Amino acid sequence: MRIGWVRRVFRAWLGLLPRTITSRYAEDIAADFDLEFAERWKRRPLDAVAFALRAFAEVPMEAVRSRRGGGSEGEGPAASWRDDLGNAFRSLRRSPGWTAVAVAILSVGIGGTVAVFSVLQAVLLEPLPYRQDAELVAIWTHNLEQDLPDGSSWENARDWVERSRTLDEMALVFRPEFTSATVTATGEPERVEVGVVGDNFFTLLGVEARMGRVFGPGDAEGESEIAVISEGYWKDRFGSDPDVVGRTITIGGEEAVIVGVAPSNLELPLRQTRVWQPLNPRPADGRDRRHTDAYRVVGRLAAGETVASAQSELDRVAAELAVEFPDANRGRGVRVHSLRSEIVGDGLPLLLWTVLGAMVMVLLVAGTNVAQLLFSRALRRRREIAVRAAMGASRARIGRQLLLETAIVGLLAGGAGVLIAYLGIELLVGLVPPEVPLASGTRMDARALSIALGIGVLLAPMIGALPALRATSARPASLLKSASRTVVGADRRLRSGLVVAEVAVAVVLLVGAGLMVRSALELNRIDPGFDDRGTLIARIDLERRMTQPELVGFWGEVTDRLQARPDVEGVAVTGRFLVERKPDATIEIIGDPPRDPSAPTPKLSFAPVLPGYFRALGIPITRGRGVLPTDNLERLDQVVVNQAWVDAFARDRDPIGLQFRWAGDEGAPSMTVVGVAGDVRRTRLDEAAYPFMFGAHGNHSADVLVRTEGDPLALAEVLRRVMAEYDPGSTVSDISTVRDRYEASMVPRRIQAWLIGLFAVLAVALSAVGLFAVMSESVQTRRKEFGIRTALGATPGRLRSEILVEAARLCGAGLALGFAAASSMARLADRLVFGISAFDPVTLASVAGVVGAVALLASWVPAAIANRASSVQSLLGD
Amino acid sequence: MSIGSFLPLSPREFHILVALSEEPRNGYQVSQRVEENSRGAVRLSPATQYTNLHRLLGKGLVEEVTEASLSRPDGRGQRYWTLTGTGREVLRAEAERMTRDAGLVRGLAK
Structure with a gap:
């Protein structure tokens, strides 16, 4: 990690300290900072960040302390520092509305960032509650093919x-x-x-x-x-x-x-x-x-x-x-993962970092917006600033006071951000499904608190520097002469640039949100392979021990009993219906030449089913027949396979009649394919079906699926009653609907779409406010010009369209920049989208439409004002 | 000035004096030692550290020694700090004061 820039910023920051200190010790302080930061970074980067925040925050505090306490410092600087602080507070109090808006905008950005970071920290960064957790690994055999x-x-x-x-x-x-x-x-x-x-x-x-x-x-x-x-x-x-x-x-x-x-x-x-x-x-x-x-x-x-x-x-x-x-x-390899990645899984880190990235973008837009607000404020105070400058206040002095105001805003926003972060954490932890590991450990701790305040304190001067610099750059004489009439051209350009940047970031977020919402919609359209609406699913564990024929008979009775009810359309019994584990069995087709030993066979899963399974769930049998009550129960010799099995093993042959046996066992009895069923997604909704084979077989632990016209969950009680009647010691658990089961596996995607959508809306709203402010002021400062032009015969429509064109230029530049940035992230997007391309035209067109519409809305009022500028009023104005 | 007029010391000043009473140290070593001695309760960020040292220097409790033998690559001498005689007396007086005060509440700390 290159930390040179941190040191340089810190070194500059030390300028806040009294000269008596900096002239002697600035190099030592910076060097010590460097040393300690580097040391901590090596051990624990988070610690280094916390240290840096503290070190930064301590500088202004120390400056105030030493100036307050030290009579030896001389009256001058101490007094002026106190004055400036007091002035800054008074000035903010004079415009409570402005202060509230600035604090609110910034605190949403800070609070949101801290909230998302806290969840990420709990899931990805906090040590696991085990000894020397970094040394722990999970080791898997790996099917290489x-x-x-x-x-x-x-x-x-x-x-x-x-x-x-x-x-x-x-x-x-x-x-x-x-x-x-x-x-x-x-x-x-x-x-x-x-x-x-x-x-x-x-x-x-x-x-x-x-x-x-x-x-x-x-x-x-x-x-x-x-x-x-x-x-x-x-x-x-x-x-x-x-x-x-x-x-x-x-x-x-x-x-x-x-x-x-x-x-x-x-x-x-x-x-x-x-x-x-x-x-x-x-x-x-x-x-x-x-x-x-x-x-x-x-x-x-x-x-x-x-x-x-x-x-x-x-x-x-x-x-x-x-x-x-x-x-x-x-064909077997080994894979080593850290235990954490094993627990957290593959998708979650990407999800969390994406959401954090999106949130930081919102923070950037919020910061930019506050910079806009500062520009407006400085513009309004031009005369005040000019007067002070004319009376001999140095440029540095005025700048310092403006910066102090920003710093106070930042500190307030940091404080309010802590509150928002607290609420945000509650919200996020509530949203995160209980299956997400470690997230419940998220809490608002001292570190989150110091990060919130730190961002506020650090961000404020960065935001405030440019407006303060601009406000103090012009010579007092010219300022007094032109005060409040014209905007310096450079100012306008700067602010327009900020709007373009804001729009661009908003566009990136909108594209991301759009892609995710579209993916979520695509997920809704996935066909799981059968009609899963109105299907109850429950896990049943029998207490009675039975032989295979007895079991099949038992389940047959239960099925018949349920099916006799008028509201039940079909009952299917199988092993675990939605399996998390990947297929792991291997077979050999009889008559095929021996396989190349170095090339492992594709794997498949076996699903025990009761006769009637396919009919009950409405799964099509495309070839041959389904599982029949007359199938051999003692020995699995006739099986139904799915289309994925046919694609993996039959290749170009007719699958019906194909004979095979479990691999690696010459003496194993053979099985014959008697039917082909449609593919059903039995892992997750967004994962294609794996090769499956089905045979008549009863289990003591089974999933029972009941299809109904009405509310599936209403049948749960019926199922319990029937099971209690047939086997009083049995347990019925995991009652749900198939749809809900599928949904549960999609929850992280939906949360992500939801959160990033929310962030995008925030960013768009903030950029609209920014655009509105710039356009309003542009109109305001050109009122005289408009008045003269109206007097000279310019039509109102012409003035209005001029304003709208200006807004369109800014918004167009933002769109172009945003699309460019978004397309540079296409590789990331590819991993996040489902069923659509990262350059999904529908999404891109909608984003352009939304941004255009919002921009039009934000500039319509300023344009209308320009329109109304009557010549007399404008010329008399001021 | 009498020794008593320096008392009581702020926790930071106290810990800095303690760290320097053991041996001369540079700024970084002081902050490390203080954090260690106070079990993390007192942390000195670099800015705080040097303003405090500067204040103690002004009061005549510490003094600078420049160790030319430990010069940095930039050619500047490493700045070391050590207690002055007054500093040592003040520290001793402070320690006595703290012990005395602690005696008042001994019954409570169980």
Whole structure:
């Protein structure tokens, strides 16, 4: 990071201090600042920023202090400084309206920026609540061909650690998507996320028990079942019973003794994990299960190692393992991520930084607007300034007072910004869906506070410098002569330039907002592959244990019972309907030549369904038939596949009758394709369907989908009643509609569109105000000219159109600049949009339309005033 | 001027004198030491630091020593600070005053 400019600004800033100090120590102060800033930057950049803000803020405070206290400083400077401060306050008090508007505009920018930054800081910058969190990594097996992450085997994970220097330790976690269980604590049985974790899991993370103990060596091999529960679970289900350790809960039918309570900030392996049980990955039968993918791996880097160094070493280890165990590891790589990125996910950082970027743009527009206001104010005070200059006040003195006024405005805006930031944080945290990790930790802290005040104090002089410089530049004589009549040409140009800049930034934001809103609309138009309106979805976990035919019969009865109701159109039973995990099974088409061992096969998912699944959901069967009640239940031999499967495996052949088997097992029985169904999106709405195969199979844990004409959620009670009747120990959970499930995965996109839309509206409104101010003053100062011209016969229409053309020129320049800036960000936009191009013509045209309309609106009133300028009035004016 | 007229010291002045009582230090070392001694409670930004040192210099409690051997690349000597005799006496008097005052409230600090 080049911090030279920070130092230069700081060095200039020191000019505020009394000369007695600066003449001796300016270099030392600047050098110390430099040294300390650099030191802190190396350790923690945020700290350095906080330090710099403090150092900057201390300078004017110190200046006031030393001048107030020091009689030895001489009466002159001390008095004048006090005078200036007093004058600045008085002057602002004389125009409370102006002050309020300036403070309000700036505080919205500051408060919003701090609010967004606070959320970003909580999610992306605060340390995770684990020991040495920067050393923690998540390690995934990687399917190289499909470029998809995959679970790992104990054997491979063990070898990664043993063969690498960069990894110190690893802990296994059974893939949490498989480990929710029916748990009974004190009341009704309920479905709970259970973390099945290696016995070193807690010690690896450095998490200590809130009460009792966590797992330790040997716990996994213990005779009896034990469990650690979350603090939340302890509160909800045990009323924070201090003697909870030693009590038992039933997990999936097995009794387990509670040995401890984990702290509430442990959100692994899932945010919702409420119970942990120890895991013994060593296969009891000693068989090698290197090809399996049952585990997620959390690792700790050796001291001084980075994710990148671990990645490059593990690349080598993975290549070795692929050679030594080709059957299990062909086409398998390794990916190392920081644990934080694992928890936070891919999309969130981009989203947060984009929103922060947008907010900073609003702050810039707000700052520019306040600069406009300062120009107007200076213009109005031209005569006052001229008089003071004529009476001998130095240019520096006048400038200092103007700057002091701005600094006070900045400080007030910073204070008001703190309040807005506080409200903004509440709003943002309320908006963020509970699935977004770590966001709930967002709070208004001292750092956010100092940043708000710091921005105010720092921004104000930057904003104020130009107007103050302009206001004090002209010679007093000419100022007095021309006071309030004409605007200096350079002034006009400067201010016009500011308007152009404001419009340009607003255009960038509008383009961004437009693209996101359009993407959100595109998302609404996605066809998930079936009619998902009016469909209830619920997770059901049976208590009764049944054989496969019994299960299918059981679900058949439940389905018939529900379907008998007049308001039910169809009932479908399947495994988990919307899966977060990517496909992971591999197959071989029988008769195909052996595959190139270095080229892994595409992967697919298997979905167990009950007969009638496709009909109930209205999924078209394009070839062959669906799943029938007569299909073999003991052995999966006839399957229906989706179109994505056909595209991946059948290539140009007729898929019907194609025979295949699970890969890597010569003896495995074959399966035959008997039908092709339409693609249904079973991960997220914005992700295309993966290859799927469907076969008749009943599960003890299943998703039930019920289609109805009426309100789907009204059927939830019916479903509960029916299930209680057929299996009283069963649980019905995660009740929702399919539409809501899809929507939930789209929430971050929508929030982003919503926020950036809001920012764009703010920016447009602010630029409209800026344009209005410039045009009004332009008209005001040219009244005499207009009067003369009207007297000489110029038509009112001509004057009006002249003003409108001037406004159009500014707005056009802003548009052009804005579009240029927006197109330079097209690569970023490409990652944010969905279903449209970053140069979406509809968006660009709408933006131009909106900006044009707003500009017309903002300049219409000034133009009308110009129009009305009657010759007599204007000529007599002044 | 009597020693008593300097008392009480402001927390910043006190901590600066404490830092300098151990050994001569330059500005950066003073601020680091003060933050350390006060466990972060007293932080001196560079501007505050030098105005305070300047004030203490004016009162005759500290003095500058220029260490030519530690000159910077720009050729200027590194400015070091040390306590004067008066400074040391004032610090001692302040410490006594604080101990005495602390004795008044000993019963409370449990």
